[in-house]
Amino acid sequence: MALDPLEIAIVVGAIAIFLVWGPAKIPELARSLGRARGEFSKAQKESTSSLEEPKPKEEKADDELILVAQSLGISTEGKTKAQLAKEIIDKKSG
16 A cells, blocks of 8 residues: 555645644644635635626716706716716806
8 A cells, every 4th residue: 555645745744743833733723724714715705796796886976976967957978077076066056
């Protein structure tokens, strides 16, 4: 029953960890690895979900700005948000 080189490396690595850190540190090391893996997967999920989901708050604000401008009789075509906001303020104050 011969062992593959990978199996030998795993056994030697486990013995080295046991000898270097002792039996009391092994559970702590395993917890640290588990937490690191959890943080990595959490960050990965957040980054992929933020790329896929549109930001409805920004779209909603844009829609409200356009509706207010149109209700005041301001043409909205080809204008930026800043231009629309300035024209709304000018119309309301003037």
